[in-house]
Amino acid sequence: MKADCVFCKLVAKQIPASIVYEDDATLAFMDLGQVNPGHVLVACKAHVEDVYALDEAQAAAVFRTAARVARAVRGAFDPPGLSIYQANGKPAGQTVFHFHLHVLPRHDGDGMQLVWPVKNPSREKLEAYCAQIRATL
Numbered sequence: 001m002k003a004d005c006v007f008c009k010l011v012a013k014q015i016p017a018s019i020v021y022e023d024d025a026t027l028a029f030m031d032l033g034q035v036n037p038g039h040v041l042v043a044c045k046a047h048v049e050d051v052y053a054l055d056e057a058q059a060a061a062v063f064r065t066a067a068r069v070a071r072a073v074r075g076a077f078d079p080p081g082l083s084i085y086q087a088n089g090k091p092a093g094q095t096v097f098h099f100h101l102h103v104l105p106r107h108d109g110d111g112m113q114l115v116w117p118v119k120n121p122s123r124e125k126l127e128a129y130c131a132q133i134r135a136t137l
C-alpha cells in the first residue's frame with residue numbers, strides 16, 4: 001500500500017467506495033465520475049503504477065475481472081456498446097497512478113470521443129516497428 005494513493009485507500013477500505021466485485025487480486029468499483037450508468041473501474045489490489053509494472057498474474061487477474069464485470073454490466077444495463085479504456089502516463093490521460101481500467105457502457109451520442117489520427121505508414125515502416133518491439137519482448 002502506498003500511503004498517498006487514493007486507490008490504495010479504497011482497497012484498504014479507508015475511504016468509501018461502491019464495490020461491484022473483489023477477489024484476492026482485484027477490486028471493481030463504481031467510478032465517481034460516471035460517464036454512463038454502470039461505469040466501473042477495475043484496479044489491482046496491490047499498488048502497481050501502470051501496465052509496465054504488472055506481473056503476469058496481476059495482468060491475468062485484472063482482465064479476468066474486467067471481462068467478468070463487462071458481462072455483468074451488460075446483464076444489468078444492456079448497453080448497445082461497451083468500451084474498455086486503460087491509460088499509462090500523463091500523455092495517455094492517466095490521472096491516478098495506480099493501475100486500473102475502465103469498463104464503460106456506451107450509447108450512440110453519449111459524448112465520449114476518441115480521436116484516432118491514423119498515419120498509415122508503409123509496410124516497410126510497419127516491419128521496422130515490429131522488429132523494434134520483438135527485440136524487447
Ligand SMILES: [Zn+2]
Pocket residue numbers: 001002005006007008009046047048097098
Ligand atoms: Zn495505490
